Amino acid sequence: MNAKTLWSIIFTLVVVNCFTIAFFLTKNNSVHTNSLGKYDEAIATIGTSTTISREEWLSELEKRFGKETLEQMINEEVVNELAAKHKIEISEEQIDRELTIFKSMYNTLSNERFGEEEDWQKQIRYSILLEELLTKDASVSEEELRAFYESNKNLYEVEDMFRLAHIVVKTQAEANKVIEELEGGSSFEALALEKSIDEFSANEGGEIGFVSTKDEFVPKEYFEIVSQLDEKHWSNPIKVDTGYAIILLKEKQAGISYSFGEVKSQIRRQIALEQMEGSISVNPLWDEISVKWFYEEKK
Numbered sequence: 001m002n003a004k005t006l007w008s009i010i011f012t013l014v015v016v017n018c019f020t021i022a023f024f025l026t027k028n029n030s031v032h033t034n035s036l037g038k039y040d041e042a043i044a045t046i047g048t049s050t051t052i053s054r055e056e057w058l059s060e061l062e063k064r065f066g067k068e069t070l071e072q073m074i075n076e077e078v079v080n081e082l083a084a085k086h087k088i089e090i091s092e093e094q095i096d097r098e099l100t101i102f103k104s105m106y107n108t109l110s111n112e113r114f115g116e117e118e119d120w121q122k123q124i125r126y127s128i129l130l131e132e133l134l135t136k137d138a139s140v141s142e143e144e145l146r147a148f149y150e151s152n153k154n155l156y157e158v159e160d161m162f163r164l165a166h167i168v169v170k171t172q173a174e175a176n177k178v179i180e181e182l183e184g185g186s187s188f189e190a191l192a193l194e195k196s197i198d199e200f201s202a203n204e205g206g207e208i209g210f211v212s213t214k215d216e217f218v219p220k221e222y223f224e225i226v227s228q229l230d231e232k233h234w235s236n237p238i239k240v241d242t243g244y245a246i247i248l249l250k251e252k253q254a255g256i257s258y259s260f261g262e263v264k265s266q267i268r269r270q271i272a273l274e275q276m277e278g279s280i281s282v283n284p285l286w287d288e289i290s291v292k293w294f295y296e297e298k299k
Contacts, residue, residue, distance in 0.1 A: 067295055075282040076126060078289055083129045086136060090128050095121050097258065098128065098266060103210045104158040131269045133285060138272035148267050149260045156258040159214065162226050163251035165206035167191055168198040168243055175237035175244035182234060188248050197243065206248065222247055 042051040083089075099120060149156070165188060169175050178191055189205030196202040211218050219240045229235060229249040237244040273280060 070293060070295070074286075074291055074293060078282055078285050078291065079126060079129050079133065082133055082285055082289055086133065088129060088132045088136070090125050090132075094128065094265070095124050097262065098124055100158055100253065100256065101155065101258075101263075101266075103161060103253065104212070105155070128269075130282060131273060131280070134276070134280070135269050135272035138268070138275070140268050140271050144271060145264055145267050146260060148271060149263065156263050158253075158256050158258075159212040160255040161210045161212055161253040162223075162249060163210045163253075164208040164218070164222065164226065165189070165192065165248040165250060166198065166201065166208060166222075166245050167196045167206050168240065168245045169195055170197060170243040172237055172239075172244050175246060178246055179234075179237065182246070188234065210251075210253070219245070221245075 041054050043054050043057055044052040046052075099117070102124075167178055167188070169178060174195070178195060181191060182188060192202055192204075192206030196206055198206075201207055208218065213223050219238075221238050221240055222245070225235045225238060226247060226249055229247075231249055231252055234246050234248045237246055
């Protein structure tokens with residue numbers, strides 16, 4: 001298994017699970033906050049006589065997502081408490097570095113449905129703490145660490161990255177109309193959903209993600225224009241193979257090269273995790289801290 005694939009599996013399994021559960025947890029918390037204890041109130045009416053009460057709705061949410069939500073809440077507390085016990089601390093610099101590396105490898109991170117960057121920073125912190133706890137007793141030699149770095153140096157040399165969104169239409173007249181609507185205050189995301197003919201990005205508000213000049217799936221014409229744009233600004237219509245495009249520069253990230261010392265701890269975790277048997281899970285940590293929970297079956 002190569003380094004890029006392993007890093008992706010480790011990070012994605014932890015983070016995507018966190019956001020899936022966090023989505024429903026946020027919804028549930030909002031319900032409790034707004035209901036003011038009125039669990040018997042009708043929140044939906046069908047026809048003239050059928051209603052769905054808040055209590056019925058909450059009960060259904062608990063059946064579907066309650067166990068997973070509670071388990072994730074416990075996991076987060078287990079990781080935080082054991083990290084404090086073992087004096088494991090994660091710096092903001094370390095979180096930002098791993099976020100930058102992940103952006104350079106995968107553009108899904110920028111998709112709006114996964115939340116804002118602050119949310120990702122929190123999940124990366126959780127991921128790093130979990131990995132540190134699971135590998136705290138692992139021994140990896142300095143020679144092995146440096147050999148890994150030299151063999152995968154390209155992972156730690158990040159080019160200039162651009163987070164882009166675009167709207168693609170068939171004609172220049174349509175493109176000019178889009179520009180007029182944008183200048184009139186229309187939402188770029190809403191226009192992409194309504195007008196863009198690019199089926200891969202339209203439903204995501206035109207979101208492409210973080211890309212570099214090496215990205216073969218992005219028209220080269222975009223990179224001739226994007227360096228001239230300021231963040232949060234869009235381009236004039238650009239002629240592309242499928243018609244005309246308007247690109248929006250959401251964020252620009254300057255390239256950076258990380259030294260061996262800066263990524264040494266990340267490499268140690270990667271190697272140690274690859275040597276472990278079984279999946280990456282919080283389960284082994286529950287016994288260490290003694291967890292009791294609502295659901296009867298043993299975790």
